[in-house]
Amino acid sequence: MRFSKQQKIIIGAVALVLIIIVGTLVFHRTSETGSLERLASGEVKANGHFVCLALRSKDVTPTICQLGLTGDDGTIYGLDTSSASSMDPNITPTDRISVVGELAEDAALRSELFMPFEAAKVINVHTITKAT
Numbered sequence: 001m002r003f004s005k006q007q008k009i010i011i012g013a014v015a016l017v018l019i020i021i022v023g024t025l026v027f028h029r030t031s032e033t034g035s036l037e038r039l040a041s042g043e044v045k046a047n048g049h050f051v052c053l054a055l056r057s058k059d060v061t062p063t064i065c066q067l068g069l070t071g072d073d074g075t076i077y078g079l080d081t082s083s084a085s086s087m088d089p090n091i092t093p094t095d096r097i098s099v100v101g102e103l104a105e106d107a108a109l110r111s112e113l114f115m116p117f118e119a120a121k122v123i124n125v126h127t128i129t130k131a132t
Contacts, residue, residue, distance in 0.1 A: 035047065036071070039100070044101065044103050045098060046069055047071065047072050048069045048071040048077075048096065048097065048099075049095075049096055050093055050095075051070045052066065053076065053078060053117035053118060057116070068117070068119055075121075076118060077122065078121070078122040078123070079099065080122055083124060084126060085127060086126070086127040086128070088129045088130055091128065091130055097131055098128070101124045101126040103124075104123065
């Protein structure tokens, strides 16, 4: 089958548009989850270091440390440890850690617990261990 010059241009343009769309979707999906790794169990895993989440308002002095994680790529996650089933007792504040849990819905960022703090996402933590 022979294509005319105009048909070749149209086919090339359609292919280019499809490549751009697929690339954008893959990038958007990756950037939403930052350094999270999706596990076969449906859980997510993030490696990084403990951090006290920064307050959104600089006019307020923090009175508590809301636990968070700075992922290896710099993404900051709020950690909801209320349902954690396992935490390594030998972890120190300076250790690199692995957090496994479920990525919370975006509404968690607007909850009373996390609303005052800066975080990209919230992880409902199941386990925290030292990273290998």
